[in-house]
Amino acid sequence: MREQPAPAPHGLTVGVLGVLEVAVDGRPVPLTTGRLRTLLAVLAMSASAPVSMKLLTEALWPDAQPRNSRRSLQIYAARLRETLGRERIETRQDGLLLHADPDGVDALRFERILAQAAAERGSPANARSSSRPWRCGGASRSTASAPAGWRRFRRRA
Numbered sequence: 001m002r003e004q005p006a007p008a009p010h011g012l013t014v015g016v017l018g019v020l021e022v023a024v025d026g027r028p029v030p031l032t033t034g035r036l037r038t039l040l041a042v043l044a045m046s047a048s049a050p051v052s053m054k055l056l057t058e059a060l061w062p063d064a065q066p067r068n069s070r071r072s073l074q075i076y077a078a079r080l081r082e083t084l085g086r087e088r089i090e091t092r093q094d095g096l097l098l099h100a101d102p103d104g105v106d107a108l109r110f111e112r113i114l115a116q117a118a119a120e121r122g123s124p125a126n127a128r129s130s131s132r133p134w135r136c137g138g139a140s141r142s143t144a145s146a147p148a149g150w151r152r153f154r155r156r157a
Contacts, residue, residue, distance in 0.1 A: 007072065011025065011100070011104055012024055012084060012088060012098075012099075012100045012101075012104055013104045013105075013106075014040065014044040014047075014054040014100065014105045015105075015106045016041050016044060016045065016105065016106060016112065017106050019103060020037050020040070020041060021080070022040065022084075024084055026087065029083055031080075033060045035060050035076055035085075036076055036079055036080060037062055037110060038059055038079060038144065039056065039059070039073075039076050039077070039080060040084075040098070041145075042055070042056060042059045043056075043089070043096060043097075043098035044098060044100060044105045044107075044108075045105065045107065045108070047098055047100040047101065047102040047104065047105050048098070048099060048100060048101070048106060049097065050095040050096065050097045051092055051095050051096055051097070051098075053070060053073060053094055053095050053096075054094075055095075056073055056096060056122070057069045057070070057073060058122060060072075060073065062128065064124065065140070073096075074091075077089055077091065077096055079127050081153050087099065088100070105116070115135070
């Protein structure tokens with residue numbers, strides 16, 4: 001398997017494996033609230049594909065949704081736009097879209113590399129057992145430290 005280099009430090013990069021890490025043009029970006037981090041993580045797992053308001057609402061308020069969840073979600077989206085840049089978050093008719101290269105999201109890049117290895121080796125089991133540790137942003141990562149349920153919000157191919 002040929003290792004793919006990590007994306008260049010320009011544009012948006014999001015690390016969801018382990019502690020959430022966000023950078024714009026190579027500069028770290030702090031996200032102050034848990035719901036803001038959750039919103040970005042869910043959008044990042046569907047990089048450049050729209051995510052429905054329903055799914056976003058379920059992710060931000062899994063137990064009890066606020067009375068006006070759509071408005072609350074719009075407020076969080078506006079805060080995320082201020083932090084990342086207005087052009088990165090697009091409002092769609094019934095959802096939001098994060099303009100990001102899927103290879104700029106560590107979990108999506110990992111899945112692509114794993115799928116590529118599986119195709120080259122003939123099976124996912126062979127790829128997992130023989131693949132080398134992958135690197136993202138200079139630090140080794142593993143899916144063991146991924147937030148519980150993160151796969152639920154990834155893009156449906």
